[in-house]
Amino acid sequence: MSNDDDAIGAMRHTQAFDTHTVRNQSPEFAPCDLWATDPALREAVVREGGDAFAGHLGDYGRLAGDALYRLSWDAHRDRPRLRSHDRFGHRIDTVEFHPAYHEIMGAAIAQGVAGLSWASQHWALPPVGAHVARAALSFLHHQVEPGSSCPLTMTHAAVPALRREPSLRDWADKAAAAQYDHRDVPMAEKTGVTLGMGMTEKQGGSDVRSNETTVLPLPGGDDYALTGHKWFFSAPMSDGFLVLAQAPGGLSCFLMPRRLPDGAKNAFRIMRLKDKLGDWSNASSEVEFAGARAQRIGEEGRGIAVILDMVMLTRLDCMLGSAAEMRMALIQALHHCRHRVAFGKRLIDQPLMRNVLADLAIESEAATAFALRLAGAVDRAPQDAREAGFARIATAIGKFWICKRAPAFVNEAQECLGGAGYVEESMLPRLYRQAPLNSIWEGSGNIQCLDVLRALQREPVAADALRAELLQATGRHPVYDAWAMAVATDAAAMLTIDPDAAQAGARMLVERLALALQAATLLRADSLLAEAFCRSRLGGGRGMVFGTLNADAGLDTALDRAWSA
Ligand SMILES: Cc1cc2nc3c(=O)[nH]c(=O)nc-3n(C[C@H](O)[C@H](O)[C@H](O)COP(=O)(O)OP(=O)(O)OC[C@H]3O[C@@H](n4cnc5c(N)ncnc54)[C@H](O)[C@@H]3O)c2cc1C
Structure with missing residues (x-):
């Protein structure tokens, strides 16, 4: 074949597949400076x-x-x-x-x-x-x-x-070190360690008192031997685990190392990894212990109190995580809608799409502001009893509400990308699978609501701190003032009403408290979105789905502010 024949063949080949020009697709999302643009x-x-x-x-x-x-x-x-x-x-x-x-x-x-x-x-x-x-x-x-x-x-x-x-x-x-050392060697040989935790068993997760894993003190030292199982045990490659087990003195907390000081493998087995809806990069497992050595933390019988030190912080991270999922879903949607044209206009210029995106932006900012407010309270808690009380009760309120909002939010953002949002090459399916998890683990929604009731009924410092937080934001918006007064009154009534009625009504109360705290945070911050949040979330100016804001609800402000990329 001559060179001319080659050229003609290549031309025919190109022409045969030259069916269209790729256009009207958004460019690659990364790199994006996630700090500067937020x-x-x-x-x-x-x-x-x-x-x-x-x-x-x-x-x-x-x-x-x-x-x-x-x-x-x-x-x-x-x-x-x-x-x-x-x-x-x-x-x-x-x-x-x-x-x-x-x-x-x-x-x-x-x-x-x-x-x-x-x-x-x-x-x-x-x-x-x-x-x-x-x-x-x-x-x-x-x-x-x-x-x-x-x-x-x-x-x-x-x-x-x-x-x-x-x-x-x-x-x-x-x-707390700055080194990630994932070698499977004893702690003493490592520059940094990672930790996991084991509470949930087959017969009960929320109800940790039903734990059946037992420990027996070993002669001649501080160590115990653990026997039993955990039904959910994430990050089983960690170097150590905080594990709840029944000791002679009651439910107690133990540190169980993966490797013993002499290098031997500790006596626990990973039975299988969980085949999960999402959270795919993370390993979650089922494990069994057959005399695994562990060291007690705190007194026997005080295991729940000890592990709550840990759980309070993981719950804060659930809230931050759900707020982060919302943020990433929002900016993926904004990125797409800024580039994609339909019916002669960019999606971001279509009035109905602007309503959806603005509503998502308001929700996302309220979630971020509230989660960071909690992180600030955790920072100040050691020196400030009121902040400690606020962190105690508002962690449960925020864990319930922000984590519950994420799945619906991510789905709405996904829809902004149309079919592309349902395809794995976009990030949205990954976020969609991840989104329900934060509301399930670390105490599911109902457990958080029951925890809020417990704090209101038995922990006056927490209840007072909540009331003070609500009061501090009054005088800035009439809709907020009315809402905050009503919900504070209903929260106080939890001390007097029938316990079954209180439990049955707990979700409604906690939802209203969460909205009040989000509004209070935005109002005290003089956020540009505070007005829109109060009118839409507290004042009835919105329907049940995203994108139902009143047309004069500050859509432009919300969109201008949402992502400065
Ligand atoms: C991917 C993944 C990883 C996990 N990793 C870990 C881990 O590393 N370590 C660990 O210890 N656990 C882990 N968990 C377990 C998780 O914390 C539990 O699944 C969760 O706390 C719920 O417990 P449960 O599954 O036993 O459900 P249950 O306790 O049976 O609860 C089922 C439902 O009933 C509700 N409920 C329970 N009691 C009441 C009540 N009194 N009133 C009203 N409603 C109630 C709950 O809110 C929930 O909605 C993980 C879970 C998942 C999904």
Whole structure:
């Protein structure tokens, strides 16, 4: 064949497939500076006392919106695998991850997503405001790779419980370290450790008092031997686990290491990994213990109180995580709608689409502001009893509400992308699968509502702090004032009404409290969206679905502010 024949063949080939020009598609989303483009987050961090960390957060916002975003696809798609045995038949109980997962974990731990609150000196940063900054790091991280947020948040949250025992100082320090060391070696040989937790058993999860795993003290030391199982046990490749078990003195909390000090494998087995709806990059397992060695934390019989130190913080991260999922879904929708043209106009210029996007933007900002308000309260709690009381009750309120809002929110954002939002190459299916999880684990919705009732009925400091928070925002908006007064009265009535009636009405009360606290946070912040939030969420100026704002509800303001990319 001559060169001419080749050229004619190539031309025919090209012509045969030259059916159309690709146009009217949005460009690639990344890189996106997730910090610089998020005014709601930046303002909330400053408001809550984290302004000294802006440079550090800016660095992480760029990293997350570029390198980590790109790595996250492989970490998610190539799910972790259990290797129960090596090729010679020895039991090894390890979990294999895609290298992208380890890169993401390494970057997160190096920047303090797990440790900044406890050891800000590692990053040459001040201690004041460190919880707020760590919360913002977690928010940025979760937008991009929510699966790895699970071991990161458990490692962060385990530190106060570990610090209760002076003999666990090394564990606490290594959990807060800036090193990710995923070698399967004893703690003493590691530069950094990760932690998991085991509460849920087959016969009961919310009702942890039904735990049947038992421990027996071992002779001649402080150690115990654990026997039993856990039905959900995430991040089973962690170096240590806070585990609840029945001791002779009642339900107690233990630290169970993966490797014993002499290097031997501790006596627990990973039975299988859970085949989950979403959260794919994270390994969740079922495990059994056959005399696994563990060290007690706190007194026998006080296990729930000890593990609550951890759970309060993981619940805050559920709230931050759901707010982060909303944020990422929102900016993916905004990105698409800024580029996609239909019926002669960009989607973002279509009045009905503007209503949907503006409504989502208001919801997202309210979730972010409320979650960061809680992080600020956690920062101030050691010195301020009212902030401690507020953190106690508002964590349950926010965990219920923000986590409940995420699935519907993500679905609405997904729809903004049309068919592309249902396809795995967009990020929306991943977010959609992830979104229900935060409302299920760490105490499901009803459990949070019952916890709010418990705090109102039995913890006057928390109830007073809630009332004070509501009162502080009055005088700024008449709709808010009426709402706050009514819900404060109903909350106070929980002390007097029949317990069954109180429980049956708890969701309604907590929903109203959550809306009041979101409004209060926005009003006190002088947020440009406070007016629209109050009118739409408290004043009846909105329907049941997103995109039903009144036309004069400040749509332009919400959209101008939403994403400064
Ligand atoms: C992916 C994943 C990973 C997990 N990882 C871990 C982990 O690492 N460690 C761990 O310990 N657990 C883990 N969990 C378990 C999780 O925390 C529990 O599933 C959750 O707390 C609910 O417990 P349960 O499944 O036993 O449901 P149940 O306790 O049976 O509750 C079922 C439903 O009943 C409701 N309910 C319960 N009691 C009441 C009541 N009195 N009144 C009204 N409603 C009520 C609950 O709100 C819930 O909606 C994980 C779960 C998932 C899905």
